[in-house]
Amino acid sequence: MFSELMKSRVRYAFGAVSTLLLLVAFMLPGEAVARSAALDKVIEGAKKEGVLKLLWTEGHFGADVGIKDMLRVMNKMYGTNIKLQFTQGRSFPANLGRLTQEYKANQKSSTDVFLGGAAHMISGRKSGLLMKVDWEALVERAAPANPVIQRVNNDGVGMAVASRVVGIVYNTNLVKGDDIPKSIEDVLKPKWKGQIAATPYMTGYYQFAAPDVFGEKYMTDFVTRLKPQLGGFIGCNSLDKVASGQFAMLIFDCGRDATVRYQRRGAPMAHTVPKEIVRDNVIDLGVTVNAENPNVAKLFIVFQHTKEGQNLLWKHGAYDLEIYDGSKSKVLIDTFRNKYPKAKFLVSTVQRAVKQNEDGINLRSYQKKFKKILRGRRRK
Numbered sequence: 386m387f388s389e390l391m392k393s394r395v396r397y398a399f400g401a402v403s404t405l406l407l408l409v410a411f412m413l414p415g416e417a418v419a420r421s422a423a424l425d426k427v428i429e430g431a432k433k434e435g436v437l438k439l440l441w442t443e444g445h446f447g448a449d450v451g452i453k454d455m456l457r458v459m460n461k462m463y464g465t466n467i468k469l470q471f472t473q474g475r476s477f478p479a480n481l482g483r484l485t486q487e488y489k490a491n492q493k494s495s496t497d498v499f500l501g502g503a504a505h506m507i508s509g510r511k512s513g514l515l516m517k518v519d520w521e522a523l524v525e526r527a528a529p530a531n532p533v534i535q536r537v538n539n540d541g542v543g544m545a546v547a548s549r550v551v552g553i554v555y556n557t558n559l560v561k562g563d564d565i566p567k568s569i570e571d572v573l574k575p576k577w578k579g580q581i582a583a584t585p586y587m588t589g590y591y592q593f594a595a596p597d598v599f600g601e602k603y604m605t606d607f608v609t610r611l612k613p614q615l616g617g618f619i620g621c622n623s624l625d626k627v628a629s630g631q632f633a634m635l636i637f638d639c640g641r642d643a644t645v646r647y648q649r650r651g652a653p654m655a656h657t658v659p660k661e662i663v664r665d666n667v668i669d670l671g672v673t674v675n676a677e678n679p680n681v682a683k684l685f686i687v688f689q690h691t692k693e694g695q696n697l698l699w700k701h702g703a704y705d706l707e708i709y710d711g712s713k714s715k716v717l718i719d720t721f722r723n724k725y726p727k728a729k730f731l732v733s734t735v736q737r738a739v740k741q742n743e744d745g746i747n748l749r750s751y752q753k754k755f756k757k758i759l760r761g762r763r764r765k
Contacts, residue, residue, distance in 0.1 A: 506538070
């Protein structure tokens with residue numbers, strides 16, 4: 386009898402262990418998975434390269450301070466000793482132009498990792514600038530199912546990394562109380578004449594002209610009415626002229642993260658989302674084909690998809706990727722969606738841009754049209 390009892394307990398224990406192993410093997414999406422041989426190979430290559438070379442865009446990831454903190458944690462996680470070689474770059478389009486020229490001239494890239502939005506990633510793939518990588522063989526976190534945001538995109542040359550909430554940036558000394566815009570139409574009030582800034586690349590305007598958002602007709606009318614309000618152009622992440630009060634507002638920005646970075650430095654600025662549109666602007670990372678340190682680049686991108694990497698993205702960049710459990714960007718986006726249930730909801734991704742191209746929706750033509758309308762209205 387004792388023997389049978391022991392056998393029963395052994396079978397129970399074995400069954401419990403087996404069940405636990407099955408649970409580990411079939412973890413919920415977003416949880417850790419076993420490290421692959423492919424990732425081990427990248428880690429060994431990264432140890433030999435030893436440097437992460439970046440030409441970076443205007444404060445993203447907390448610039449050199451934030452990225453050094455990321456490397457500190459990454460080095461501990463993977464047993465590497467990667468050092469940072471950092472160069473402050475300009476906007477996504479400006480950096481893309483420089484890197485494409487280097488690639489076409491058969492020069493080594495100024496950056497190992499490229500950061501950009503959907504249009505920039507597509508351009509990088511078409512030109513041959515970006516390397517195709519089997520990312521799912523490297524990432525140690527299962528991909529959550531999401532009908533809108535695909536983690537790996539653009540034929541494997543890019544990985545989505547963060548969700549940015551788009552809206553209006555304003556100077557809190559100049560714009561207060563009832564003057565804080567609740568609608569995009571509010572920026573057209575006569576009192577704001579000459580005090581509104583836009584980006585030189587028409588952020589927001591041409592994306593919102595898509596047929597499934599506001600359409601070309603409405604946005605053309607809106608931009609035409611905005612023209613007298615416009616005092617000049619500033620980059621999405623170069624908000625000094627809003628902070629100083631030279632401009633009361635920037636409409637539209639590329640993401641609230643830039644405003645948060647200025648707020649952390651004490652700038653009198655805030656960010657709001659208009660009731661008509663809630664936009665999630667997803668940004669991506671890729672490896673340049675002429676990178677000096679391709680394994681370090683891959684490892685850095687893989688690290689961004691760990692829980693530690695996403696937490697550091699929020700800490701230093703004020704964004705993370707909304708597809709993961711615990712995403713603070715998702716909480717923020719859902720807050721605005723609940724606040725404005727009738728608003729259009731736009732997620733700007735590589736997949737959406739590719740589909741628009743296939744459907745013959747030419748966003749570039751909208752961008753050129755709106756530039757032509759607004760051109761020449763610079764503040765002196």
